[in-house]
Amino acid sequence: xxxxxxxxxxxxxxxxxxxxxxxxxxxxxxxxxxxxxxxxxxxxxxxxxxxxxxxxxxxxxxxxxxxxxxxxxxxxxxxxxxxxxxxxxxxxxxxxxxxxxxxxxxxxxxxxxxxxxxxxxxxxxxxxxxxxxxxxxxxxxxxxxxxxxxxxxxxxxxxxxxxxxxxxxxxxxxxxxxxxxxxxxxxxxxxxxxxxxxxxxxxxxxxxxxxxxxxxxxxxxxxxxxxxxxxxxxxxxxxxxxxxx
Numbered sequence: 001x002x003x004x005x006x007x008x009x010x011x012x013x014x015x016x017x018x019x020x021x022x023x024x025x026x027x028x029x030x031x032x033x034x035x036x037x038x039x040x041x042x043x044x045x046x047x048x049x050x051x052x053x054x055x056x057x058x059x060x061x062x063x064x065x066x067x068x069x070x071x072x073x074x075x076x077x078x079x080x081x082x083x084x085x086x087x088x089x090x091x092x093x094x095x096x097x098x099x100x101x102x103x104x105x106x107x108x109x110x111x112x113x114x115x116x117x118x119x120x121x122x123x124x125x126x127x128x129x130x131x132x133x134x135x136x137x138x139x140x141x142x143x144x145x146x147x148x149x150x151x152x153x154x155x156x157x158x159x160x161x162x163x164x165x166x167x168x169x170x171x172x173x174x175x176x177x178x179x180x181x182x183x184x185x186x187x188x189x190x191x192x193x194x195x196x197x198x199x200x201x202x203x204x205x206x207x208x209x210x211x212x213x214x215x216x217x218x219x220x221x222x223x224x225x226x227x228x229x230x231x232x233x234x235x236x237x238x239x240x241x242x243x244x245x
Contacts, residue, residue, distance in 0.1 A: 014176060014186055015077035021179045022057055027115065030218015035063040037220035038112065038145055041235060044069050048109040051137050053099055054117020058084025058092065065092035074099065075117070099130050104137035111137055111144045115217070120149050120191045127191065131205040135238065143237040144207065147215065151192035152227040168192050195225040198234050207236040
């Protein structure tokens with residue numbers, strides 16, 4: 001059984017301050033379109049149990065459950081998990097859990113990890129282990145959908161962030177607001193990836209890349225990888241599946 005991690009992650013302080021104000025940010029407004037896309041691509045229905053890694057306040061999990069798709073969301077932030085549980089639709093369950101301590105074993109048909117949830121916010125070198133844990137959570141012909149920030153986009157367009165070329169990490173000093181509008185300065189660290197690197201990481205976890213697309217929040221489409229999109233979306237599977245099947 002999975003156990004709750006004892007150690008603290010820098011993201012927890014951000015989540016505690018923002019609370020439900022997180023859902024006011026523009027990048028959270030495309031949830032329905034993103035789930036529309038994933039339902040089609042991952043062939044989701046009432047028979048597929050989904051694990052939502054880094055679920056935050058539960059926006060994707062809630063949308064899945066509203067469509068009759070059973071889902072279990074995990075996040076390191078106790079505050080976000082409390083928000084996700086409040087008014088959750090039938091079929092959506094939540095648990096405070098550090099992805100680095102995740103020990104599910106063949107309990108899910110699909111795993112999603114979106115908006116840098118539980119993947120891009122880790123230290124360099126931890127992503128391979130986390131992806132291996134996601135694979136272990138799958139059964140049978142399970143599949144994973146994972147979004148990751150585009151390293152090329154960060155270097156080209158993020159003029160307000162510094163980029164560490166050794167670790168592939170973008171560092172940004174910004175401000176966040178609480179539910180009451182209180183402003184707090186914060187440091188954000190986001191690991192960024194190239195398509196080639198993502199393919200290597202997926203392969204090292206024993207998974208097969210079905211597709212790798214350029215996407216942005218609320219605009220998940222089947223576009224080939226480019227320099228100019230903020231994120232990539234990887235769809236991978238335990239069993240080899242041709243992208244052209």
